[in-house]
Amino acid sequence: MFNSLNAQPVDKIMALMQMYREDPRDNKIDLGVGVYKNAQGVTPVMRAVKAAEKVLWDIESTKSYTGLAGDPAYSNALSGLVLGDAKDNTRLSMAAQPGGTGAIHQAVELIKMANPGATIWLSAPTWPNHPSIIKHLGMTMAEYRYFDNATRAVDFDGMIEDLKGVKAGDAVLLHGCCHNPTGANLNFEQWKEVAALLEAKGAIPFIDIAYQGFGDGLEEDVAGVRLIAQAVPEVMIAASCSKNFGIYRERTGLLMTLSANADQAGITQQNLTHLNRQNFSFPPDHGARLVTMILEDDGLKADWMAELEEVRLGMLSLRQQLADELRSRTNSDRFGFIAEHRGMFSRLGATPEQVEKMRVDYGIYMVGDSRLNIAGLNKDTVPVLAEAIVAAGV
Numbered sequence: 460m461f462n463s464l465n466a467q468p469v470d471k472i473m474a475l476m477q478m479y480r481e482d483p484r485d486n487k488i489d490l491g492v493g494v495y496k497n498a499q500g501v502t503p504v505m506r507a508v509k510a511a512e513k514v515l516w517d518i519e520s521t522k523s524y525t526g527l528a529g530d531p532a533y534s535n536a537l538s539g540l541v542l543g544d545a546k547d548n549t550r551l552s553m554a555a556q557p558g559g560t561g562a563i564h565q566a567v568e569l570i571k572m573a574n575p576g577a578t579i580w581l582s583a584p585t586w587p588n589h590p591s592i593i594k595h596l597g598m599t600m601a602e603y604r605y606f607d608n609a610t611r612a613v614d615f616d617g618m619i620e621d622l623k624g625v626k627a628g629d630a631v632l633l634h635g636c637c638h639n640p641t642g643a644n645l646n647f648e649q650w651k652e653v654a655a656l657l658e659a660k661g662a663i664p665f666i667d668i669a670y671q672g673f674g675d676g677l678e679e680d681v682a683g684v685r686l687i688a689q690a691v692p693e694v695m696i697a698a699s700c701s702k703n704f705g706i707y708r709e710r711t712g713l714l715m716t717l718s719a720n721a722d723q724a725g726i727t728q729q730n731l732t733h734l735n736r737q738n739f740s741f742p743p744d745h746g747a748r749l750v751t752m753i754l755e756d757d758g759l760k761a762d763w764m765a766e767l768e769e770v771r772l773g774m775l776s777l778r779q780q781l782a783d784e785l786r787s788r789t790n791s792d793r794f795g796f797i798a799e800h801r802g803m804f805s806r807l808g809a810t811p812e813q814v815e816k817m818r819v820d821y822g823i824y825m826v827g828d829s830r831l832n833i834a835g836l837n838k839d840t841v842p843v844l845a846e847a848i849v850a851a852g853v
């Protein structure tokens with residue numbers, strides 16, 4: 460049987476991680492996979508997570524199953540963090556998922572169950588796993604223009620023009636904040652325009668929010684998500700706690716849907732629970748429990764927010780340092796966009812050959828489309844990267 464299997468394409472981010480591991484150079488710099496690293500190159504366990512784990516070790520009395528949709532306390536706590544005042548419990552259905560990827564996968568399955576003929580629209584470019592999951596599930600996809608390679612900012616006119624082509628019942632995947640891979644984000648006025656257009660078209664916003672707190676702040680980063688949740692009757696939101704709680708390997712995600720009314724929300728909930736049962740029965744609980752404990756305890760929450768803010772400000776300062784360094788080396792402002800982008804990533808606009816030259820000559824690893832992970836830098840490696848960018852002729 461297995462001899463009928465075809466070889467699978469390698470995920471380019473995973474392949475890059477492997478190449479980096481195999482590079483023997485001591486001075487290599489990993490700007491590849493989207494994992495936060497501090498100035499010492501360590502991905503730390505956050506203080507509040509450690510504290511919650513200690514308490515959990517003491518108080519946890521069973522590891523028996525939770526519910527098929529996970530622990531409702533977790534869904535309530537995390538949906539509160541994402542949706543805030545825009546949380547409408549009457550329309551909300553939720554199911555815990557194994558990470559943000561799990562939530563995206565489940566959302567695509569839900570679209571397939573509800574409307575197999577739907578087209579799922581993706582920003583050009585987007586996180587490579589988006590099209591890969593959609594293709595794997597046999598759904599149709601289309602692209603809308605998003606990033607302007609010349610300005611390294613959002614091509615908003617192109618985006619709106621392309622989204623005018625969506626049909627009722629199509630889903631439009633939007634990055635809630637900190638666009639991956641470009642770092643270029645919609646402003647609030649642009650979110651309003653997108654919300655109005657999708658509402659008028661009868662299309663469903665499908666929001667991937669994996670970096671809340673990494674851009675402009677915990678509240679600021681979800682302003683667009685909340686606006687959409689209030690403006691559009693049916694919405695899907697895939698949230699991840701991997702990055703903002705630093706619990707990558709615990710696989711902690713949540714799929715939220717807003718239905719048009721409470722009756723429909725009940726049926727949607729049954730479908731979300733059914734999908735969990737078919738795919739893995741019960742979602743992982745350890746990370747979800749830690750997130751719940753942190754969000755429900757004022758002290759832990761304050762400490763988590765303070766550490767997250769340190770992470771965010773650290774990335775902003777590295778962005779500024781890199782933009783300044785490039786300004787002085789090139790005597791121009793053409794890399795000013797690095798300080799304007801938000802989140803972990805920026806798309807530099809280098810060619811694959813230039814990216815390869817930086818890897819070979821300097822041991823700098825970034826994704827082939829020239830996405831670089833700002834959090835892979837520290838103040839000593841910023842000048843090395845700036846030198847490499849100039850030497851590669853970017």
Ligand code: LMR
Nearest residue numbers: 472491492493494586639
């Ligand atoms: C990334 O974009 O690098 C991260 O989201 C990690 C991943 O799974 O690709």
